[in-house]
């Protein structure tokens with residue numbers, strides 16, 4: 108080959124190398140043994156910002172943040188004598204850090220290593236992607252962990268529920284056995300009718316009360332049980348016309364000569380659903396017997412007391428008459444003492460009369476003698492008597508308020524109505540320290556006469572008001588005041604008014620006063636016929 112040809116080939120090779128360098132699709136540079144750049148390509152320029160000319164002579168470590176690692180990198184190339192690779196941070200001419208993957212290969216001649224080929228690849232995108240993938244992976248991992256935890260939680264929740272259900276079942280079973288044992292051994296009789304009114308449970312005590320066999324009655328319908336003579340009185344008592352069970356609270360049912368039951372019915376409901384009705388029967392024969400004996404005793408004692416009290420009354424009256432006829436026979440102190448004894452005796456007579464009236468009411472022997480009379484005429488004598496009595500109490504102002512001039516006739520037992528008004532007025536006097544006592548007579552829209560006595564007295568404690576008409580009941584505020592009384596007046600009054608087909612009631616505020624009132628039908632009203640039942 109001629110020298111000319113050789114030069115041409117060298118020339119061509121150089122050009123070819125230059126072209127290759129510029130078209131190489133990766134950033135590239137050649138460095139000498141001292142790590143100084145000898146040449147670079149276009150992409151190197153693009154990546155680093157250093158022009159091909161400016162980069163010549165630059166130390167490779169000046170391009171990177173991790174200076175010490177460059178040394179290791181070259182050491183690796185030398186040692187391994189093969190392609191070394193490392194990830195480093197390149198700093199561009201604008202100071203921007205770019206993550207790159209740098210690979211290097213030693214340039215060799217027979218004399219040994221003369222320098223290195225270095226290629227650098229921008230791996231920012233790859234890093235971002237890796238980061239994103241890592242984050243995604245992390246997210247998925249977390250979700251998976253969460254789901255696993257949720258599944259674990261649901262599993263243990265399910266196990267807990269199963270455990271609870273099992274426990275509740277056992278408890279319910281225990282409760283059921285307990286309830287059954289209570290019903291079996293209950294000292295009162297119990298009959299349970301299901302929602303369709305079939306007798307489903309009857310406990311041993313009820314069986315004893317009615318002397319029946321369980322098998323013969325259970326499963327039978329309410330109205331069909333009327334054919335069972337032992338149960339008939341009870342069924343008649345609790346059943347209404349629609350063959351439903353009435354609401355009954357502690358009502359007496361007479362089963363025989365001295366056999367009384369107290370009956371209560373309770374609708375059993377769960378969340379508004381009707382489960383049936385429980386009929387509870389309690390034997391009150393013993394209480395009734397004691398009540399009867401007590402009432403007989405009271406009646407006998409009161410009868411026995413009447414005669415001596417009348418004797419005392421007569422004697423004291425004689426003394427007082429003599430003292431007024433024959434001045435000087437008794438001195439003032441003696442007269443006053445006898446008057447006191449006379450009044451005390453009168454109170455005793457009143458009490459004995461009350462007791463007798465109570466026993467008569469209870470035995471159904473309280474006799475009424477009704478007559479048709481103008482209502483004002485009927486009560487006028489009592490009013491007149493009390494006008495006098497009030498004169499002794501200057502601190503009380505007694506007023507009579509007859510709202511209408513002409514009042515309709517009523518059919519009443521005048522004496523008994525008098526007892527009620529006396530009781531109202533006596534109480535107003537006893538339980539009022541000062542103020543007005545107003546007796547009003549009026550009619551209402553329903554052909555009823557309404558008579559009331561209003562006072563400014565001590566009133567009745569709210570929590571005791573519902574017991575006011577009970578026999579012997581006295582509210583604690585008057586007992587505390589030490590005012591005399593027996594707690595019988597209102598009981599008798601209620602019986603009298605109800606026997607007249609009327610109603611009796613009161614309104615009261617403790618410390619402010621009370622109004623007691625009753626109504627009785629006027630003669631025009633059909634209800635007045637009830638008087639025939641006296």
Ligand code: ADP
Nearest residue numbers: 534535538566581582585592593594595596597
């Ligand atoms: P008592 O003989 O005790 O007055 P009552 O049957 O007439 O018997 O009254 C029963 C109770 O009712 C009284 O003891 C009293 O507590 C209360 N009471 C009745 N009337 C009044 C009233 N006007 N003011 C306050 N309390 C009253």
